[in-house]
Amino acid sequence: MTVFWTSILKPTEAGTEHAWQSHEVDEAEWTQVAEALGGETAVLLGLWGDTGTIRMAVLDEATNEIAVLALACPNGSYPSVGQHHAAAQRLERAARDLFGLTPRDCPDERPWLDHGRWSLRRPLGAATPDAGEGDAYGFLPVEGEGLHQVPVGPVHAGIIEPGHFRFTGNGEAVVRLEERLGYVHKGIEGLMAGKNLGEAARLAARTSGDSTVAYGLALARAAEDALGADVPERAVWQRALMAELERLANHLGDFGAVCNDAAFALMHAHCGVLRERVLRASDAAFGHRLMRDLIVPGGVAVDLSGEGIAAIQSMLAEIRQRFPALVNLYDNTASLQDRTVSTGRLDPALAKRFGAGGFVGRASGRSFDARHALGYPPYDRLSFEVPVLDAGDVDARVWIRIREAEQSLSLIEQILSKMPQGAVFTELKAVSSPCDGLALVEGFRGDILVWLRIGSDGLIERCHMRDPSWFQWPLLEAVIEGNIIADFPLCNKSFNCSYSGHDL
Numbered sequence: 391m392t393v394f395w396t397s398i399l400k401p402t403e404a405g406t407e408h409a410w411q412s413h414e415v416d417e418a419e420w421t422q423v424a425e426a427l428g429g430e431t432a433v434l435l436g437l438w439g440d441t442g443t444i445r446m447a448v449l450d451e452a453t454n455e456i457a458v459l460a461l462a463c464p465n466g467s468y469p470s471v472g473q474h475h476a477a478a479q480r481l482e483r484a485a486r487d488l489f490g491l492t493p494r495d496c497p498d499e500r501p502w503l504d505h506g507r508w509s510l511r512r513p514l515g516a517a518t519p520d521a522g523e524g525d526a527y528g529f530l531p532v533e534g535e536g537l538h539q540v541p542v543g544p545v546h547a548g549i550i551e552p553g554h555f556r557f558t559g560n561g562e563a564v565v566r567l568e569e570r571l572g573y574v575h576k577g578i579e580g581l582m583a584g585k586n587l588g589e590a591a592r593l594a595a596r597t598s599g600d601s602t603v604a605y606g607l608a609l610a611r612a613a614e615d616a617l618g619a620d621v622p623e624r625a626v627w628q629r630a631l632m633a634e635l636e637r638l639a640n641h642l643g644d645f646g647a648v649c650n651d652a653a654f655a656l657m658h659a660h661c662g663v664l665r666e667r668v669l670r671a672s673d674a675a676f677g678h679r680l681m682r683d684l685i686v687p688g689g690v691a692v693d694l695s696g697e698g699i700a701a702i703q704s705m706l707a708e709i710r711q712r713f714p715a716l717v718n719l720y721d722n723t724a725s726l727q728d729r730t731v732s733t734g735r736l737d738p739a740l741a742k743r744f745g746a747g748g749f750v751g752r753a754s755g756r757s758f759d760a761r762h763a764l765g766y767p768p769y770d771r772l773s774f775e776v777p778v779l780d781a782g783d784v785d786a787r788v789w790i791r792i793r794e795a796e797q798s799l800s801l802i803e804q805i806l807s808k809m810p811q812g813a814v815f816t817e818l819k820a821v822s823s824p825c826d827g828l829a830l831v832e833g834f835r836g837d838i839l840v841w842l843r844i845g846s847d848g849l850i851e852r853c854h855m856r857d858p859s860w861f862q863w864p865l866l867e868a869v870i871e872g873n874i875i876a877d878f879p880l881c882n883k884s885f886n887c888s889y890s891g892h893d894l
Contacts, residue, residue: 408615408826408827408828409456409615409764410455410456410457410458410828411455411456411457411458412457412458412460412826413457413458413459413460414459414460414461414462415459415460415461416461417461417468417469419459420446420459420461420468420469420471421469421474423446423448423459424446424469424470424471424473424474424475424478425474427448427471427474427475427477427478428475428477428742428743428744428745430451430452431450431451431452432448432449432450432451433448433449433450433451433745433758434446434447434448434449434471434475434477434478434745434861435447435448435449435456435745435830435837435839435856436481436839436841436854436856436860437471437478437481437482437485438481438485438841438854438856439485439486439488439489439491439514439515440460440489440852441489441515441852442462442463442464443460443461443462443463444460444461444463444468444485444491445458445459445460445461445841445854446458446459446461446471446478447459447828447839447841447856449745451758451763454763454764456828456830458826458828458841463491466490466491466492467491467492467493467494468491468492468493468494469493469494469495470482470493470494470495470496470497471493472493472496472497472498473493473495473496473497476497476743476744476864477743477744477745477861477864479496479497479498480502480860480863480864481856481860482496483496483498483499483500483501483502483503484502484503486501486502487501487502487503487504487512488503488512488513488514488515488579488580489512489514489515490511490512490515490516491515500527500528501527502571502572503572503575503893503894504572505527505572505573506520506525508520513577513580514579514580527570529556529568529570530566530568532558532565532566534560534565536560536561537558537559537560537565538558538559539556539557539558539559540556540557540558540559540875541554541555541556541557542554542555542556542557543555544570544573551573551574551889551890552573552574552889553569553570553571553573553889554569554570554571554573555567555568555569555570555878556568556569556570557875557878559875562874562875562876563872563873563874564870564871564872564873564874564875564878565871566867566871567866567867567870567871567878568867569863569864569866569867571863571889571892571893572893573889573893574889574890574893575893575894576890576893576894577894578593578594578596578597578855578894579852579853579854579855579894581593582842582850582852582853583850583851583852583853584849584850585849585850586848586849586850587613587686587687587818587844587848587850588686588687590609590613590687590842590850590853591606591609591610591613591683591685591686591687592683594606594608594609594840594853594855595609595682595683595685596682597855597857597890597891597894598857598888598890598891599680599682599890600636600640600680600834600888601636601640601833601834601835601838601857601888601891602636602680602681602682602683603629603632603633603635603636603680603681603682603684603685604633604636604831604832604833604834604838605833605838605840605855605891606682606683606684606685606686607629607632607633607685607829607831608829608830608831608833608838608839608840608855609687609829609840609842609853609855610629610685610686610687610688610829611766611827611829611831611840612827612828612829612840612841612842612853613687613818613827613842613844614687614688614818614827615827615828615829616821616825616826616827616842616843616844617818617819617821617825617827617844618819619687619688619816619818619819620816621688621689621816622689622812622813622814622815622816623810623812624693624809624810624811624812624813624814625688625689625690625813625814625815626767626768627768627805627808627809627810628690628693628694628809628814629685629690630768630769630772630801630805631675631694631702631802631805631806631809632672632676632681632684632685632690633831633832633833634798634801634802634805635668635671635672635675635681635702635798635802636672636680636681636833636834637794637795637798637833637834638668638709638795638798638799638802639665639668639669639672640834641791641792641794641795641798641834642661642664642665642668642709642713642795643661643662643665644791644883644886645657645661645716645720645788645791645792645795646658646659646660646661646662646665647661647883647886648730648784648787648788648880648883648884649661649720649726651879651880651883652725652726652729652730652880653725653729654723654725654726656719657716657719657720657726660712660716661716664708664709664712664713664716667705667708667709668705668709670701670705671701671702671704671705674697674698674701674702675694675695675698675699675701675702676692676694676698677692686815687818688815688816688817688818689813689814689815689816690814690815691815692814693814694809699806699809702802702806703806706799706802706803709799710799713795713796717792720788720792727785729784729877729880730783730784730785730788730880730884731783731784731785732783732785733783733784733785733873733877733880733881734783734784734869734870734873734877734880734881734884735781735782735783735869736750736753736754736782736783736865736868736869737754737782737868738754738755738756738780738782740754740865740868741754741755741756741782741865742755742756744861744862744864744865745758745861746836746858746861746862746865747759747760747832747835747836747837747858747861747862748832748833748834748835748836748837748858748862749787749790749791749794749835749836750787750835750836750858750862750865750885751836752776752777752778752779752790753779753781753782753783753786753787753789753790754779754780754781754782754786755778755779755780755782756778757776757778758837759776759832759837760830760831760832760837761774761831761832762774762776764830766831768805768808771808772801772804772805773800773804774797774800774801775793775797777789777790777793777794777797778790782869784880784881784884787884787885788884794834820848821844821845821846821848822846823846824843824844824845824846824851825843825844826841826842826843826844827841827842827843827844828840828841828842833858835857835858835859835862835886835887835888835891836858836861836862837858838855838856838857838858839854839855839856840853840854840855840856841853841854842854855894857888857891857892857894858888858891859887859888859889859891859892860892862885862887863885863887863892865885866881866882866885866887869881869885
């Protein structure tokens with residue numbers, strides 16, 4: 391790592407085969423790292439609880455190296471990272487709800503995932519029966535003359551997951567937005583414990599339905615990292631093919647949905663047709679529209695056939711023919727530009743500070759893309775660009791999606807042309823002692839982190855999954871300030887954060 395990091399972190403044990411480093415730290419070292427987060431190179435990748443331990447994953451953007459820090463909490467508390475780095479606050483609140491680990495001097499002591507409806511408190515730690523529903527959630531106060539509040543959700547019109555949004559307005563202008571999430575908490579991290587790798591892969595694939603391939607890939611790569619397993623080359627390339635098909639389908643869908651929220655339903659209809667073509671091609675190639683449960687630790691569950699390749703090639707030809715006209719329509723429709731340009735601007739400095747990934751970060755100048763930065767296979771043998779803009783508004787987030795969709799078309803073509811022959815699955819070896827694994831993969835929203843520990847019996851002892859939305863939801867609160875309430879659906883859709891992936 392850089393000189394700065396090596397001055398803080400003790401050297402790792404020799405002989406490690408991981409691409410990441412693991413460090414047991416004391417409170418002083420933990421706090422030094424916390425103070426560095428959001429600076430020139432230090433990026434928070436995740437923070438999560440474990441039995442008697444708090445863990446934090448950090449990226450050094452100067453070298454793209456990852457370190458996982460472990461701090462023992464014998465008294466159930468630790469120095470708050472959130473007091474130095476705001477992006478950690480909700481992660482700390484979640485770790486306290488689940489494990490009972492208390493961040494000292496945390497600026498926000500309210501619960502996050504626990505809404506007072508669980509039968510147990512601290513269900514993954516020293517669990518105790520819930521004594522009652524507890525106090526009402528305290529939204530942050532806002533003072534000023536002529537202010538009013540507009541509560542929205544958690545139940546919304548249309549097919550959308552639940553989340554509560556509390557607007558404070560001065561006339562039509564939004565003075566503050568505060569979110570409350572956690573309504574679709576499913577207890578996936580608790581369910582992971584004691585599962586074999588196959589069962590864990592199925593749970594991971596259901597974390598966020600629109601990212602089932604990305605989560606399946608992250609879980610599989612983390613397990614393979616822990617076990618030191620080599621995956622057959624054909625499986626590696628088919629995984630990338632699935633990931634790019636998923637990315638393409640989601641970007642096409644989002645492009646139309648953003649335009650629909652700007653009252654341009656025609657684009658929504660045309661993009662919906664193209665998205666459907668990707669889903670049907672995925673079904674023809676792999677037997678499932680969303681390609682769920684097809685990536686497994688050790689490889690993939692199905693092999694791509696000649697008929698599948700033909701279906702994908704036909705889909706590519708159609709999208710290459712029709713998509714440019716839709717892009718031109720967007721670019722030349724004044725009513726759309728009036729709604730999207732300069733609306734919901736995310737300042738590049740704030741995107742960098744929060745380590746925002748995906749189209750949210752890249753529309754505000756942060757170029758990080760795990761496929762490119764980490765170069766995990768087969769992306770180290772593929773040619774593609776990472777589009778970056780710095781306008782930070784709804785329009786920029788649309789254009790990043792457009793350019794990434796174009797890159798995915800090219801990547802799919804390259805993958806098909808270079809697809810090797812051979813096996814698509816290998817049995818993973820047994821372990822004689824507990825081992826840890828980590829993976830960071832690029833989903834369509836941004837980077838997804840999975841850290842896990844496999845016991846000597848081959849079962850999952852602990853698995854943590856971090857959705858990119860953890861670092862994007864708070865930024866949505868920032869970008870809506872000063873905009874009118876009627877533009878919130880447009881801003882919200884341009885972010886398209888995951889509720890389910892966040893709430894776990």
